Amino acid sequence: MGAILSSLFSAGSTADASASSSEPSSVITFHSSDLWQRHFDASKQNPKLDVAKEFGVRAMPTFVLLKQGKEVDRVVGAKKEEIEKKVKKNREKPKLAA
Known part of the structure; x- marks a missing residue:
């Protein structure tokens, strides 16, 4: 992993x-x-308690994407393409309104 x-x-x-x-x-x-x-x-x-319990992990592997302490996305299973897509999506900074 x-x-x-x-x-x-x-x-x-x-x-x-x-x-x-x-x-x-x-x-x-x-x-x-x-x-x-x-x-x-x-x-x-x-x-402290096990992290899996804190994030409600029910299957392995589970990837929880956090941003500023809050869950923004999750991938259950070893799905490389989906993980890459969600990391890229959530890495982008929001565009400011003009």
Whole structure:
């Protein structure tokens, strides 16, 4: 899954990668099982509820696109073309009225 997200968002090669644009990215990619395991072990210390429950995830994989803390789109299933389309649609900035 990390590889899919990494290729879609053009993230860097570190665990806390950010997008190449000037906007920060909350996408985290893992290019080794060691990095994933360290992240997973650290998350065990967090007393918060599972994220899947918070977002109502019922199937895997589910991609929830958030913008300014609010869900703007969702893709259920590994549908690369649909994910790319929705990321592009939601990445665009709204046009201001003239």
